[in-house]
Amino acid sequence: MGQRRAPHLRPNANRILLTIDLTTAVVEEALSTQTAFIVSYHPPIFKPLSSFTLANSIQSSLLRCAAAGISVYSPHTALDSVTGGINDWLYSCLTSGSQHGDYTITYVGEEKEQGLGGEGRLIAFETPLAMKVLEGRIKGHLKLDQIQVAYTSARDLTTISSVAICAGSGGSMLLGVDADVYFTGEMSHHEVLAAVASGHNVVLCGHTNTERGYLPILAKKLAEELQNELSDATDPAAATALQSLKPVISEADKHPLKFV
Known part of the structure; x- marks a missing residue:
């Protein structure tokens, strides 16, 4: 900053x-x-x-x-990382409201001191949801008619149990994180290929649309x-x-x- x-x-x-x-x-x-x-x-x-x-x-x-x-x-990244910041707002569509079951949140990337958050978020759902439901909630939250998705054959699209989230450009942050879905603004072509090849679905919404x-x-x-x-x-x-x-x-x- x-x-x-x-x-x-x-x-x-x-x-x-x-x-x-x-x-x-x-x-x-x-x-x-x-x-x-x-x-x-x-x-x-x-x-x-x-x-x-x-x-x-x-x-x-x-x-x-x-x-x-x-x-x-x-x-910038201080607003991404802090508790109550952009990444917490970004995942709220997947966890708020009566239609959502229990879940846990952990930090992705460097965790800040004194409970100030981390560079990304990882949501684990107790009750899985379908990829189509996930996509609908994301589009509604971000007020988008279209998003980009890439599916891997290694995961069941009807039972999504975890989502890794990073606002903006999350390729370098998310690659290597164990999650059914990577949800971010943008990734490079080769980052998307690497994510799908390693068994992860990808949701891209446009860099600033996630912010x-x-x-x-x-x-x-x-x-x-x-x-x-x-x-x-x-x-x-x-x-x-x-x-x-x-x-x-x-x-x-x-x-x-x-x-x-």
């Missing part, structure tokens, strides 16, 4: 804009509204830079934000934290600033790919 702090505060700005990606469209939205702060789930910069230039669209977006007094913060639905939950959590900060504020100026801040979900942020 990381933060790019603006060199000055933007006057009269009161919006915290939540987005999955800091695209040029999202930056235009921020600049055209009273946005003070952008929470961009994906960091716009993944590699060290020796300089910033307007010739690069991503760097230009950050420079424009800084010039306007808009700071940018990227939680964007969490933004309303994040907005609610931020609003609650701002209210808590306001209750504890002793400085009148700080209290006034906190009271005006409002988390808002970007309207310009969208999955970049479409079916045609």
Whole structure:
């Protein structure tokens, strides 16, 4: 995770804009509204830079934000791993409601300290369910008409007992995990082949489709934290600033790919 702090505060700005990606469209939205702060789930910069230039669209977006007094913060994998974060939201369609039986949840990948979660999740159902039922719940949860699936002949599609989950790009995380199904946003062609060959069904929903639905939950959590900060504020100026801040979900942020 990381933060790019603006060199000055933007006057009269009161919006915290939540987005999955800091695209040029999202930056235009921020600049055209009273946005003070952008929470961009994906960091716009993944590699060290020796300089910033307007010739690069991503760097230009950050420079424009800084010039306007808009700071940018990227939680990324911290939001994946934490209890109550994106991966917990992602698997909730498979475990919540009266139609679901008993189940257990374990962490996939590096487990964080002090009960703060892990990089992925593994669900084990006490009562198996059919693959078609699983697919229907996933599509309903993510509001998708279509998902991509790959089936292995090594598993019975009517008795799915375990699902390994990783939001975003989960190939490197999930390969090697013992589960009937790998549920993630995207995997490479060869990762899918390897998963099927090693006896795992695959469900792919599009990278950001497995992340964007969490933004309303994040907005609610931020609003609650701002209210808590306001209750504890002793400085009148700080209290006034906190009271005006409002988390808002970007309207310009969208999955970049479409079916045609």
